[in-house]
Amino acid sequence: MKTVTIKDVAARAGVSPKTVSRVINGEDHVRPEIREAVQRVVAELNYRPNAFARSLSSSRSYLLGLFIDDPVSGYAAEVQHGALLQCRERSYHLVVEPVDLGRSGWQEQVRGSLSSLRLDGAIVVPPICDDGELLSIFDEAGVPHVLIAPSHPPEGSGAVWMDDRAAAREMAEYLLSLGHRRIAFIQGPESHSASARREEGFRAALHHAGLEVDDRAVLRGDFSFRSGLELGEVLLDLPEAPSAIFACNDDMALGAMITAMKRGIAVPDALSICGFDDVASSRAAWPQITTIRQPNAEMAAAAVDILVDPVFRKDSAHPAFRLMLAHAMIVRGSTGPA
Amino acid sequence: MKTVTIKDVAARAGVSPKTVSRVINGEDHVRPEIREAVQRVVAELNYRPNAFARSLSSSRSYLLGLFIDDPVSGYAAEVQHGALLQCRERSYHLVVEPVDLGRSGWQEQVRGSLSSLRLDGAIVVPPICDDGELLSIFDEAGVPHVLIAPSHPPEGSGAVWMDDRAAAREMAEYLLSLGHRRIAFIQGPESHSASARREEGFRAALHHAGLEVDDRAVLRGDFSFRSGLELGEVLLDLPEAPSAIFACNDDMALGAMITAMKRGIAVPDALSICGFDDVASSRAAWPQITTIRQPNAEMAAAAVDILVDPVFRKDSAHPAFRLMLAHAMIVRGSTGPA
DNA sequence: AACAATGTTGACAACGTTGTCAAGCTTTGG
């Protein structure tokens, strides 16, 4: 089965290959009737442009890279899915590149993919989007890149994020509106800049309501289920036990909830629990966890849109390429009146 | 920063581009001293072959496709990771292609990626690896493909799988060795061929031990956490409640365990629970779930190896390209003596 | 009606690599 090339289409349509090229790429300067004729032939022959020839000639690869430190996480899966669908929409393809900053030689790996695949752009997720060395490799290679939820997007990088502070504040205000006054908080790891912003939002809400934050009820976790279990114990042993626990992510919220259940403390009747992230297991648990949904897939899709935008390639510092997306609070069974 | 091409290397090393090409591709017929000289220049100039030019010329893409129905699942993540690392090892790249059999037009999607990207091979995961129409598209396009855990691998497809039957039997025998005699079983959905094999293994073990399987204690779930919750209720309401529950996957095992906990039934003291898959949350739960680890990443890596093997491209029906990998039983806290 | 501006088209040469093939070397065997 010989493959159909642009020449076959051109011959059959009675035009030059260049004209066919113009039609395929939606360029101007083609008479409507010719355009239609060509499109008809394309459909008839079931022609598909060879991506490699196209890339070689145009020096655009139609390939975007997704740089990710832990490709097995649920977070990675969501981001990847969002990016994938949007790439498909834009006739791009996505190549996933794991980057292990802990392993020597990762720099060469990254440079290799950039120069051999000639990526048209890169999407970089936390926490590696905050690594200066990685970003400078992109700069050197002249590869446009968009960071997802970075702590401080440098000049020249696009960025997409959500307002962690506002989201956390919203959640805290919701707990307050339910009548909770003793609210414990489980922090995320210090390296994770978003979790600091979440704590800010939490504190702002309490402060605005005229409440003091009891620092014995603010504990640092590491995002793991296990740390939620353990810190839950500590919180429930407090002299004045909290009536609500706000954890910086769902895994820790889940852990705290299991601890409560082990002790026979009913959720949400005797204790409200809420998390952050809306991971799959927060829906699988019982009761389901009240949480904040991060628009992970949407952020990835937005990143793709920015990268394929021709304007971005000229002027990557333009403020239009700093985009904040809306989160959503999802009230489920794990929270109730105090 | 002009990009370095093969000509630059050739000029600097005082040889022809073709010779450089030979060195890069590890071909024969190059004198050792010249080979070394070229390699030195490659390193000096930091030269990387342009993947597109290479593909265009050689009509090999150095690209493998991973065809997957639900790219957001934890399963997908594991498979993808395994494939990714192995691709990197073999200097291939991986393109992930979601296939939604429920959506019309998916055929065109698939044909599109095949003919436009000229994939060198495809890895197909369950359940879509059992779809005849999909496989025939690969055949038409002449794209070699390897199926992961198919129900019946057709001629001409490579296949990698594990022995679900033996694994389930092993698990059942372990429960028997703990003294359990009333063992309930939660089946997976009928469409999932592996879960039927698991049930076979379960029944074989009981039969071999001279025990009857009580069919009231064999219930069909749908792999969801929710169905584990519900079927757990049913099983624990049985006149003679089981002392162990063997679920066809971890999510359902988790559900059953939560049900038991809600009723104040201690796991594993009063009830043993085990699952299948070793998903992340089976480790996160408390107690952790005894389960069977599927070598998902390893199967994917093996699939990559098969696809890049030049022999496979000639004779895809060769029995060497049917590969069974070993599973592992992982005993954790959710099982104990009857 | 003449001329300029604008729109449409195709010839041709890239893009960077590898396949083919033939030429010039070596080695081997008698």
Added chain:
DNA sequence: CCAAAGCTTGACAACGTTGTCAACATTGTT
């Protein structure tokens, strides 16, 4: 020592597309 066989090397032409540019056709302006 010579012929045959094998090894090493490079010239050249693909691979399938798009960028450039010049030619030609049409439209608009005066």
